[in-house]
Amino acid sequence: xxxxxxxxxxxxxxxxxxxxxxxxxxxxxxxxxxxxxxxxxxxxxxxxxxxxxxxxxxxxxxxxxxxxxxxxxxxxxxxxxxxxxxxxxxxxxxxxxxxxxxxxxxxxxxxxxxxxxxxxxxxxxxxxxxxxxxxxxxxxxxxxxxxxxxxxxxxxxxxxxxxxxxxxxxxxxxxxxxxxxxxxxxxxxxxxxxxxxxxxxxxxxxxxxxxxxxxxxxx
Numbered sequence: 001x002x003x004x005x006x007x008x009x010x011x012x013x014x015x016x017x018x019x020x021x022x023x024x025x026x027x028x029x030x031x032x033x034x035x036x037x038x039x040x041x042x043x044x045x046x047x048x049x050x051x052x053x054x055x056x057x058x059x060x061x062x063x064x065x066x067x068x069x070x071x072x073x074x075x076x077x078x079x080x081x082x083x084x085x086x087x088x089x090x091x092x093x094x095x096x097x098x099x100x101x102x103x104x105x106x107x108x109x110x111x112x113x114x115x116x117x118x119x120x121x122x123x124x125x126x127x128x129x130x131x132x133x134x135x136x137x138x139x140x141x142x143x144x145x146x147x148x149x150x151x152x153x154x155x156x157x158x159x160x161x162x163x164x165x166x167x168x169x170x171x172x173x174x175x176x177x178x179x180x181x182x183x184x185x186x187x188x189x190x191x192x193x194x195x196x197x198x199x200x201x202x203x204x205x206x207x208x209x210x211x212x213x214x215x216x217x218x219x
Contacts, residue, residue: 003099004099005139006137007107007141008101008102009107009141009142009178011178013149014145014150015198016143016194019198019201019202023205027043039217041099044089046085048085048108049062051081052084058080063161075117075127076127086132086135091133106136107140109128111177111181115174115180138212141208142182142190142191144193144194146195147172149195
């Protein structure tokens, strides 16, 4: 059985990291769904940037308050992180049949560096192709929330990272990027309303996962 790559995406404060953790607890906990117990060899949780040792070092450069980092340098650092992550973690784990829950992947680069920073979308597509070797997500959960609501959530958490400190217009462009991606790739991107409670959002995600697993591994 081949593995599946499930990615959590969205603007700052959308709740993706919390929801990914909740999914992990659900899938491996006492109430683990029968379909997961029947088919999953293992569950892997990872993130971009930071899913490898190299990625952890790159994450420091990308997320810390480094005003000197140019937009092009930012893009290339994300590509380097992804290339290492795909080779070292994603492809080997998928080949072993694992289910992977990944906090951000290629759509983040398109939304943030493409729509947000205004860098060439065709260049980003080329870099993503090189970094991933053609590996796409089997399912991307887009946690959709109003940008101002999401940013307010991040401020409540305390110190903001370099990306979170960007102006409102930047984050609005990022949100537009996700909207356009969801229109372009409805076969793999599922929109989840992330404006409600953690429990409500989690129930939406569980339903989507259950539906997809029944399609991926029919009885």
